[in-house]
Amino acid sequence: MRVAARVREVVVDVWSWLNYKPVMTNLRRPGGALAELASTWVPDEDLRRLAAYKLMAAYDQNQAGQLAAATSGESEQADRRELGDPAKLIDTTLGYLLGTEQTIVVPDAEHADDDNPPQGAAAAADLQERLRRWAEKELLELRMQQAERAAVRYGDAVYALAWEPSKERVLLRTYDPGFFFPEWPEEGEQDGAEFPLRVHFAWDLPEDTRKGLKARVRRITYELGPIGAATKPGQSKDGMPRRDWIYGTDGEPVLIVGDRLDADTGTIRRTYPWAPNQPSGITCYLSDAEWLLEDLKGEHDVYNLPENKAAYRVRSDGEVLDKLDLMVDFLPVVHITNTIPDAGEHWGQPILAKVIQGVDEIAATDTDSSAASATTGSPILTVSGANLAVDRTTGQPQPLIATPGMVLSLREGGSMDVLDTSNQLAELRARTDHLIDRVATNSRITAAGLGTIDPTALPSGYALALSLGPLDALVGQLRLARAHKYAVLLRMVTRLHQAGRVWPAGKTLPARVVFGPHTPTDRAAILEEVVKAVGAGVMSLETGVRMLMDAGYPIEDVSEEIERIQARAFEQAARLADATGDNAAVRDYLGLPEADPETGPVPLVSARPGVSVQDGDR
Template structure:
């Protein structure tokens, strides 16, 4: 009786076709993926970690090295010419666009309006602070690092922290293979978990007399507890211990943190954060611990490592990182999936997932082409009827072969086979581009002399538009969340520049990713602004998206207004206020000249004598008729 083979369908089942990845009952091949088979790795994460390593091997032209572990040394003869890496770089460039810009809605009104309101001023201030922080923190480089992981592996992770020495929030890119969110059976994978681990193994270091270890950094949202301080356990380990005071009756009671309040109805502790109006009962705890592998004898995983064998790290400020209260009500970790996850799923999908089998065929065809090119460049020759049977022949330019009367020399031409193989390679490359929705123009492989018209080019980019649209949709709210966390960390760190700031819905806007008709867009913008159907702010953004060298909307708008003398004249006629006109032009209003002194004419030297007669009685005046 034969047993039916179990079919595994999960977020990583697109790799099931590889025996190296999916062994008996879906367990990855342990020799190829020893990291995934570590005792502390949960079973549900084994296939994910193995998939990450497999994808990284394709990206680094090392897939043959993994295949050698199962298929033998012959697998190392496969040619890998970097096609997966090229696809990853092309998709990454299109997802991020030419540039990335932090924007806060309403910030343009600070310079566009004649009398800006408080909301516009706040938005402009936060936008300036965030852009300055991004420059100091090298945010574009961090985005490149994380996004490349997301495109190639399917997931990217940011970890944020407040650095007291630098007096700013820091952001780092973390390999998703170290990321272990704890998602319960009843939790929605699409929601952010309440507990997150970053865990990895440290190899043995004999020079420093260090054994093989496991390091785990944990963030956890939990109810606010009493204040703690650095202490020492009974066995001499650094830990955090609760602070207590004598209540006057000989009883020790816990001490509340600064600003914390005890809720008499629930018995819990609440705290008001700078970004919340309502009290919160949650805070984020940080733990940084290390275990020796030799001490872990039981059945433990990343979420159940015993505290009794943990060695806790100490921060630069001397605080022991054992459930350290970070004084924030969120976990400063942002997971970026490459694609929109399926319902109730947490993980994204690699851009290489659907085309990995095509890349395998490409590698096989490239290997066959290399072998065929060797026989084409140095052809095989058959010689018969040799005069001296012991003679040895070497095929080279100017060689002379002595043949008998019936001698014959035949060359085997393999160029036709090589031609067919090369055409097959082109067909496979086109198939990979079609499946991944990357047209030739997006890969840069199209001949410029054969480029279609602008309309035809735009239609050919339709699949790319849907691809990038879905990938940017998966990222949009993640970067909004990251910038929200950055603002909250600066408020929690009480940075003076952020005093009184309200958290704004900032966004990281990706630039254009496809060629545009600059002349046509410039004409549209000019007509729209002149006709009054679009604003100058919208027009400038359209020009930026088209690739015009404009760095900032507000600065460009100020430069334009500073030369708009005709508009200033109309403004003066409408308002009659020179101060508003000068503000519009970005200049100082001229001082008002003093009005000239009014000089009255001198009094007459011949005063009029009133003789008392009524002028109307003069006969010369008549009685009101014509003289």
């Protein structure tokens, strides 16, 4: 949205919180701080987003002053003091967002070992185990740290999935969101919140004179399109790698095994392993190519690079990446937003978005404090009546430099004064503390969340919980923005393994990533609550064990933990025997095998010697 304001045009969009920065104007200016954005292949509509990413990276690396100096030409900006406050905000938010752990959960998997498990519980448990093994091999926790830090810092992050035949598993990679160029559906065709039909990853490759390589741009494209006939690696007339159609003896294009031609519509249909009863006419194509920058003209951007100038790459197995059929009906790319986008928007906002000017104020105050501390540590002296040495060359008095232990000899009436700036330094430090509290409040991380509050200053744990209320709401919002995206990611992982024929075919079961608690929990209080509630019969044992697991107790599986508890619950087993009189039910409750029918009952021993149970002493 653009609003005319006299002679200026005010841009209101997802990055308008950076409008006060000079770097956000005239982004095409060559030789500027963002000169790389002047590349002809970068679309105009993506310039503000890429400029915002670079600014956020500069703040994270304590280089905002350098960027400002290069942009505005004000050399004093290069001396700006930056002491890591933006990085602390980013890392603190990341820690609260991810929590203590991340766990893949498939609903009903915990009931697979029950006596009467619900339908599909065994399949859920199998999928959960497969996904967890895959996550361990692909270092999912590490990848999430990489991607989520980018999301918190930039506002966006991107995952990409690819099937690796040699490893027989899906590879997970993260991309810098500055390389990500999606093509969203046109307005009126689909909801603006829908997934794109085509995405590009593009970046510049610098000139390498040693290898004789010119400056290039590389673009990786995933796009959905109608299923075509079979192709194979080939070459163009000039010897460049291309894909060629495969034709049969009758001259007609050959179909991929399993595809069939619909005679009524003339389209090719394919049955995917996750939808055996729903043939589809859509597949995903992968292209990976390079273009020389000198071949790109003004009308070319990342969305319409000339196909006749492309040099396609060849995969390790010999496949030419020129619209290679990936045999799936979705784009194996997941875009993560740090916040929930507004209606009609697709991009998120970083944690620094609303407090970026406060961070600038902290840096400015730190710079002033550094200057003030110089005059406080080495004060300015004014001396009158001192006997100063004279420079023999010029005949002028030499400057007086005060050193520790120095003794000045003053004439009668002489004096010395000291310029005391300690009060101003104290004020600046107090202002820094005030600004940090303001940033913590407005970012909703809170002073308690940043660790700048004195715990002893709080009257009770309830007061601490209230002070963390905004942080709880922030974490809930950040996790809500990601919940569906991680469910989609795990669905894609499952289907790619099904397409690779290494996981069972069938309907894809839902799976999700569960984040651990983001704040410390009172484990003793939760344990006491569970013991009382389960003992009083107002809470099931399953719920109690799950509460303990969420509180951080080392419980790996709810059903296994319940079996261990029941195997030692002899008092409850005795009550079950009294209530039912069923010895088989008691043995099953204790996890014991069925009794041998030839084994007689165990004789009971009376509490008083010499008197048996048969005598009626019960």
